[in-house]
Amino acid sequence: MAAAVLIESLVFRRLSSQALQHFRSSFLGAQKFVHVGLQPQHGFCTSFQLRASQSKATGSYNPTDRHADSEQTGPNSRREEVASEAEVAKEVSDQALPHFKIQKEMSSQEQGMKMSSGKKGEFRYPEPDELVPKEAPAIGVISLPHPIWSREQLDSVVVAHKAPKGFVDWCAYLSVQALRKSFDLTSGYTFGKKNEANWLRRIIFLETVAGVPGMMGAMVRHLKSLRSLKRDNGWIHTLLEEAENERMHLMVALQIKQPGKLFRLGAVVTQGIFVNMFFLAYLASPKFCHRFVGYLEEEAVKTYTTLLDDIASGRIPQWTDRPAPKIAIDYWKLPEGATFYDMFAAIRADEAHHRLVNHTLSSMQSHHYNPFKPGA
Numbered sequence: 001m002a003a004a005v006l007i008e009s010l011v012f013r014r015l016s017s018q019a020l021q022h023f024r025s026s027f028l029g030a031q032k033f034v035h036v037g038l039q040p041q042h043g044f045c046t047s048f049q050l051r052a053s054q055s056k057a058t059g060s061y062n063p064t065d066r067h068a069d070s071e072q073t074g075p076n077s078r079r080e081e082v083a084s085e086a087e088v089a090k091e092v093s094d095q096a097l098p099h100f101k102i103q104k105e106m107s108s109q110e111q112g113m114k115m116s117s118g119k120k121g122e123f124r125y126p127e128p129d130e131l132v133p134k135e136a137p138a139i140g141v142i143s144l145p146h147p148i149w150s151r152e153q154l155d156s157v158v159v160a161h162k163a164p165k166g167f168v169d170w171c172a173y174l175s176v177q178a179l180r181k182s183f184d185l186t187s188g189y190t191f192g193k194k195n196e197a198n199w200l201r202r203i204i205f206l207e208t209v210a211g212v213p214g215m216m217g218a219m220v221r222h223l224k225s226l227r228s229l230k231r232d233n234g235w236i237h238t239l240l241e242e243a244e245n246e247r248m249h250l251m252v253a254l255q256i257k258q259p260g261k262l263f264r265l266g267a268v269v270t271q272g273i274f275v276n277m278f279f280l281a282y283l284a285s286p287k288f289c290h291r292f293v294g295y296l297e298e299e300a301v302k303t304y305t306t307l308l309d310d311i312a313s314g315r316i317p318q319w320t321d322r323p324a325p326k327i328a329i330d331y332w333k334l335p336e337g338a339t340f341y342d343m344f345a346a347i348r349a350d351e352a353h354h355r356l357v358n359h360t361l362s363s364m365q366s367h368h369y370n371p372f373k374p375g376a
């Protein structure tokens, strides 16, 4: 085998350096496309490889040709063969190169991919101006899958409570109750007036917090999957969907009002504390965290039900029959002419869904497969 390779190499080197250079450069392109081996460091290619490359490029590859190739051993026939090999190589490269060029164009559009030819200087990273769309799509148009609620579903959400069972459940329930009672008292919700400004302040603040647990849970499970070399069992996508869904609640509320600097500072401080606490809590007990979020969502459904009652009864006159922002209509696929009531009904339905998801995940073992499909 080694002797055959040596003889073939010597014969092949009789080709003029110009022909060799042409053959090498042209066939390098064909090689990438048809995955057949010119060995650039050796400067030769077997007849079988050439024939294979030709027949692959033309779609007529026949493995039995290899046997026919090996029978041609005479020096004259070999010389003729080598001459014809150069012609074949050019023919192959002419056939394959256009495809290779197309492939190069496709590759150059993909960020971070090295040009397949390996020639220095051919790859150019696009400038941001060439990639960034001139007009950004509306908020929420590009989103993870999420439920789209029917009118019947929007109107059938009920306030519900899952009775705590066991130490962890009670810890989660009492934690949420303590947080709710203290927040209601300090924010003026318990005894204060529930007007538009107060409702908006409450909604915006709580939604900056509500988007944290899903992201932390997804991150911890993602990292656990990486370091334990085990699958996640499908929880991550549901938790990420929840995080984005809560962030969309915030984006929608921000269409109505932009908070001031003091509020923004409060959101930063609260996030700094809550993110770290929830991260550590999720490491210690995912069961507690999902139960905690389940009870938090029970409270969210109560709050949005109160808000819907206030809108329906005219206690927030600015929101009576007020058209929903476009991003809300786009995100929840609400019908044209949807109102603030419909929009908050969709948010309430989302919260009820999070309630179900988190109570379910808390009752499951961490290695159980997530029953919630993407967007459902």
Ligand SMILES: [Fe+2]
Pocket: 207, 210, 245, 246, 249, 300, 347, 351
């Ligand atoms: Fe929310």
Ligand SMILES: [Fe+2]
Pocket: 210, 246, 297, 300, 350, 351, 354
């Ligand atoms: Fe929620």
